[in-house]
Amino acid sequence: MNSAANAKLQFRVLYRQFLFRVVDLEILSADALGDANKLLGQFAALLILVSIIWSFGAFGIIGANNMPPETRASLTLFMTHFLVATTMLVVGIFAVLSWDSIFPDRRDVLVLAPLPVRPRTMFLAKVAATGTALSLVVVLLNCATGLAWPFALAVPVTAPLGFLRSLAAYWFTMFAAGIFIYCAVLALQGLAAQFLPRHLFLRASGFLQMAAFCLFVCAYFLEPPVDGLKMLTAPQNRHLLACLPSYWFFGLFHQLNGSMHPVLAPLARRAWIGLTIAGLAAAAAYALSYMRTMRQIVEAPDIAPGSRGLRWLPRFGDSLQTAIVQFCIRTLARSRQHRLILAFYLGIGLAFTISLLQFLASAPQPPGSVAINAWHQANVPLLTATIMMTVLAVLGARVVFALPLELRANWIFRAVGMHDAGKILIASRRALLLISIVPVWLVSAAACFWLWPWRQAAAHLAVLALIGIILADLCLWGFRKIPFTCSYLPGKSQVHIVIIAVVVLLMLVAQSVIFEQQALQRPAIMAVVLVLLGTVAIGIRWHIHALAKSDEEELRFEEIDPAALVELGLSSNKS
């Protein structure tokens, strides 16, 4: 085989390897390697579902012949910006989640470096795999909106050429916005790898990843929506529009669509400049990283928490419980993958919190209520925010508990012979409370006591603590594992159902906090609520412990049980 054909073959092999290594196969259940595809399928289904739901709005605009032109213009402007900003957010989250696979890691280098694979082939395969994954995210998110909204946004609405132009403008803008965000992340990571020594970069990389995640979520939820031309032309918004990239690409769409208002021209120009700079910076960072980072990876060991880490931890019960809780805390403190997943859940909570607080800040004061500031009384947005943060923190912690770290090292837990299911459950519960509820509760306590009268703050914090305890117990119902030690079955997590359940839960919480707000004004009712919640918490805990003690089931270290029946491998020969 000649060298060009060989390189082509190597490229194909590496491309497949890089593209499908989204889920770390080392954490999967031994019999569940195909299950990773199920998880990816669930994410894809979720993006398609979201796209279909958002496309209904376009049909509403197309069908509403009597809609006043101003309303139609406001709605189309709002949706264009919303779709651009959402595409940028989703691509940003994708870039953050695939942070470690953007550049070759130690495993790539150590496996591939001894082989006769040219760095260029590896480089191209990585770029192609990344490009494919990025395109898939953009296409899935816009699969329905990308067909429906160009109809509504076309100028003029009925002409076929107008639709085709709008369609091309829409897809070009979405891809350009996605590429801009992805390249910006890539450039940030690549340049950090160039300017920092390897060991420092490995440490900083985790913080950069978290910072990028927070930036994307906060920018998305804090940037004001485009609710009409007035917002775009207001002088006080000029600086904001110039600074936030989602407005640049919003301008770019209207430029390409032929529907550009003069105020959008500088924004469209910024989009072109930004795209060029991000693309060039990413290309430079990528090329430099391939030339220099690969050598650094071979020469320096990967991240090693140094001597100044989290060394001392208090006892958390007896020695078995202490061992498990300390193991959980150290694992979460040192595993970037686990931290990021927990941050994803906290990020959603933070997004809700920001939106709710924005709502509170922008809510008009009722006439004659000058003396009573909405912030300084128990209010629905802050009540909802604290409860949602608690719920999402518990859910996130429970999800990361199910993901193992160094799966094959769990032999030590199997070999030492642990038998007391009740104690192990208590330890898992303590770890869950410490990791999720305690931090959220402390932050909530600081905010509530600072803003509200102390009685209201104390009562709400008691409610919050009880809700957290109940949730933690419910999350550990039937949990027969030691956190971070059991193999993972990604498809079992039913991520799309979880997200829908969270949305339903949000609605329930929104309803219940209205009642809580009223109860906070009446101590007698609040006392009854606390007694009820306390009784539920005690009842659930008692039931879970009784279940754990009576349960004959052993601790699980594999998500899939070995087959109860042994296959004999016999088959009938029909011939």
Added chain:
Amino acid sequence: MLELLRVCKRFKNISAVDDVSFFARPGEITGYLGPNGSGKSTTIKMITGLMQTTSGKIFFQGEPIERDLIAYKQRLGYVPEEPYLYSHLSGLEYLTMVGQLRNLPVKSTVDRIDGLLRLFSLHPSRHVAIASYSKGMRQKILLSAALLHNPDLLVLDEPFSGLDVGTGLVLRSLIQELAARGKVVLFSSHELETVERLCSHVVILNRGKIAADDSIERLRALMALPTLEGIFSQLAVEQDTAAISREIADLIHA
């Protein structure tokens, strides 16, 4: 005493361990040998309780181990062949965790860990993550974890792997010392010279079945062979090693 009685393990329709019976007595170091794929590691996993037998029984001190697996594991020290460790923990943290999981008294465990880390020359690196340890350092951590609770039964699967010469000599004496103090030691290795020096009794496994189970002296006498290597080659190596090596050399030369 550790006793295996007609132990079998089948995976689907493949028999990995077939009717294996032998004793490992206190005060004696039992060598457990076999070529790759002979069922050695599977037997060790069954002895350590990580895997269940398909049929047959394993006894320790006369009791079937599955009767009280937890109590049995409290008396077992195990060094696995592969150094799988939680590499995000430091050596000290890992050993502390093992001590806590075994419910050992805090004060004496701290002293014991400190002593083991010093004696294995790991003390300066005790706060460094295991991820950056060399293979030999990881092996020392595994050994320390296996010895921490003063076990009655020691199952050592390739314990010399990656150790430097000095530590290897220390470990060899240590195994002898522990056996002399009445521990049951089951020692599995591919290094036949080490096995010959350490063990008084060997069990040789081939294709999942026992090929020999006797003292090295008696095997030498019975088979009229001077070394354990000769005995092992005769009982467990079914290939013509010289012919294969010639063939490999020819193949890469072609």
